[in-house]
């Protein structure tokens with residue numbers, strides 16, 4: 001990680017700082033998989049940080065290591081000023097999980113089909129000591145069902161009796177009922193129809209505003225990530241290749257991989273942009289031979305790029321040119 005990263009993090013209040021995170025899986029088929037390979041970033045309080053990238057790029061593993069569903073191979077994770085990398089004890093974990101919750105990709109698989117909705121949400125309230133009496137649990141369960149838009153009369157139904165969108169709402173209710181400060185939403189829209197996706201995104205935005213939460217929003221759908229995110233990190237092969245404010249990343253993508261990813265998204269203005277700039281993506285460009293030193297560098301305020309030392313001046317120049325063009329257009 002370059003020197004520039006911690007300085008940028010100092011401007012606003014950091015809620016989560018990830019430093020040189022590595023996650024290696026050792027599987028029998030392949031010798032080892034570097035699912036997360038030296039990833040560093042900071043998430044500020046109250047923002048939505050989007051993580052995008054193609055399948056297998058390491059987005060979910062990043063999310064799962066942060067919430068401690070996977071062990072970290074190397075690196076540090078600082079959450080609300082505390083180093084949580086090595087916490088394991090039951091009480092410590094409960095306290096942590098109360099503050100950080102996850103919404104999962106598959107709304108059906110993430111809910112136990114043999115437990116009715118009322119108990120799914122109620123159990124979360126009990127485990128985290130939010131309510132002490134059955135009366136209070138019931139009251140809060142119904143309140144949560146109202147918030148996520150599930151009819152109270154469905155409280156005794158089982159997950160199998162709901163649609164995908166409704167199950168995702170139940171998953172959101174389960175995550176939110178413990179009043180977390182931080183939510184990791186891992187591809188929580190991908191199993192849903194487009195119209196339902198929009199409803200769930202609007203619900204998440206509304207809840208973030210009402211409850212002052214912070215989101216790590218993991219997704220394939222670039223249009224949706226742009227809509228919800230303040231800043232976005234683009235992942236490929238376990239690395240974040242570019243990280244910038246959402247508008248800047250979309251209007252002024254600099255890394256060839258980001259450009260290729262954006263041109264594949266359904267955003268027509270980006271397709272036009274790619275055409276205009278006549279950029280052809282070289283898929284090998286983000287890989288460097290071992291002898292070349294590559295790192296995350298800050299090329300502009302809050303705009304980071306993974307590149308070699310040699311390429312850094314080129315990216316800085318490109319950034320300045322883009323910024324100049326933007327100013328010209330705006331003036």
Ligand SMILES: Nc1ncnc2c1ncn2[C@@H]1O[C@H](COP(=O)(O)OP(=O)(O)OP(=O)(O)O)[C@@H](O)[C@H]1O
Pocket residue numbers: 025026027033034035053054055056057058059060061062
């Ligand atoms: N438990 C595991 N054991 C071995 N390899 C794993 C495991 N979990 C993930 N991987 C591998 O780690 C890499 C990153 O996977 P990950 O699921 O984090 O990617 P992703 O970007 O979230 O993809 P998707 O969008 O398809 O979920 C992949 O090569 C994957 O096969």
